[in-house]
Amino acid sequence: MNANGKCKIGVLGSGDVGRVLAAGLRARGHEVCLGSRDPRSEKLQTWQEDAGQGVLSGTFAEAAQFADVAILATLWSGTENAVQLAGPGHLAGKVVIDATNPLVVQEGKLPALALGHTDSGGEQVQRWLPGARVVKAFNSVGNAHMVNPSFAGGPPDMFIAGDDKAAKAQVAVLCAELGWQTVDAGGLEAARLLEPLCILWVTYGIRSGSWNHAFKLLRK
Numbered sequence: 001m002n003a004n005g006k007c008k009i010g011v012l013g014s015g016d017v018g019r020v021l022a023a024g025l026r027a028r029g030h031e032v033c034l035g036s037r038d039p040r041s042e043k044l045q046t047w048q049e050d051a052g053q054g055v056l057s058g059t060f061a062e063a064a065q066f067a068d069v070a071i072l073a074t075l076w077s078g079t080e081n082a083v084q085l086a087g088p089g090h091l092a093g094k095v096v097i098d099a100t101n102p103l104v105v106q107e108g109k110l111p112a113l114a115l116g117h118t119d120s121g122g123e124q125v126q127r128w129l130p131g132a133r134v135v136k137a138f139n140s141v142g143n144a145h146m147v148n149p150s151f152a153g154g155p156p157d158m159f160i161a162g163d164d165k166a167a168k169a170q171v172a173v174l175c176a177e178l179g180w181q182t183v184d185a186g187g188l189e190a191a192r193l194l195e196p197l198c199i200l201w202v203t204y205g206i207r208s209g210s211w212n213h214a215f216k217l218l219r220k
Contacts, residue, residue, distance in 0.1 A: 005173075006030050010067025012060050012082050014044055016143045017099055018073035021178075024147035026055050028177045035063025035086065064090035069170065070132075071097045072125060076114065079121075083128045092131030095167045097174075098122050098191075099138035101198040111202050113195060122161060122191030134188060135162035135171045140197035141214045142205075148179040149214055156214035157183045159197065161190035183217050 006029045011018045014036035026032045033056040036044055048057050056066070064070060064086035074082045079100050102114040102121035115121055122136040137160040138146055149156050158180040162168045172182040185194060197215060205211045 004029065007068035008033070008066055010035060010063035010065075010070045011073055012063055012070060012086055013073035013075075014039075014047075014057075015073065015075070017138070017146070018071070019047055020143045020146050021071055021073060021099070021138065022055060023051050024178050025174065026051060031066075032056065033058055033063045033066040035060040035082075037082075037085070060086040061090060067091070067094060069095045069097065069174070071099055071138075073099045073138075076100055076102045076121065079125070080128060083125070088129050088131065091129050094132055095164075095170055096125070096129055096132040096134045097138065097171055098125045098134050098136050100125070101139050101195055103198070110206065111199060113199060116192060116196065118192075120189070120191035120195055122188050122195070126163075126188055133162065133164040133167035135160055135164070135167050136188065136191040136194055137171055137175065137182075140194060140201055142201070142211050144211065145214055146178065150179075151212075151214060153216065155179065155181055156216045157181050159183045159185050159194050159215070159217075161185045161188055161194055163188045 008031045009025050010033050011022045012035045014034050022032045022034045031054055039057040044057055060082055100121055103111045104114045105111050126134040158175045160182050175182045
């Protein structure tokens with residue numbers, strides 16, 4: 001982190017979630033490297049040109065090495081491979097924001113969790129990255145509302161979970177820059193509670209035909 005409170009963000013995953021968060025954080029003054037399995041793809045090069053100066057692209061390993069803070073933004077089916085390609089050693093000691101959801105999608109059925117009750121995707125990511133400081137965040141809302149969320153009922157809340165208090169504080173600052181209030185759900189074990197919120201978010205979207213919703217904790 002530099003004197004202005006800005007840091008180097010390495011985003012692992014070049015899908016919609018990764019691109020949205022990368023662009024949002026770059027617009028707030030952070031340096032960003034978007035990691036991909038194919039960083040020289042025409043689609044990614046076009047996106048990089050549109051995103052402007054200060055946004056780099058590279059392999060997962062290059063993005064991990066670049067990062068002060070990393071964001072894991074992959075489909076669950078490719079998450080373990082992405083972590084191995086990034087190199088766990090490159091992320092040792094660093095904050096890793098786990099924005100993934102351990103979803104199993106079968107045709108004709110609602111999405112389900114591959115892990116739950118006694119484990120979570122967040123905890124699995126921590127096992128894959130034993131030296132990193134993993135914080136679960138950005139898993140309970142669609143990418144269209146991850147930056148500057150605006151709803152009639154007021155700003156929504158981003159629920160986060162992690163075992164390292166300093167890491168969670170840093171993630172809360174990044175969330176605030178993107179327009180979010182945060183709710184600290186506790187240790188990383190609380191990802192067992194946050195990941196089902198994705199299922200609720202998706203189920204409501206399917207039943208309502210709208211994807212413009214988010215969660216808020218009401219306090220008195």
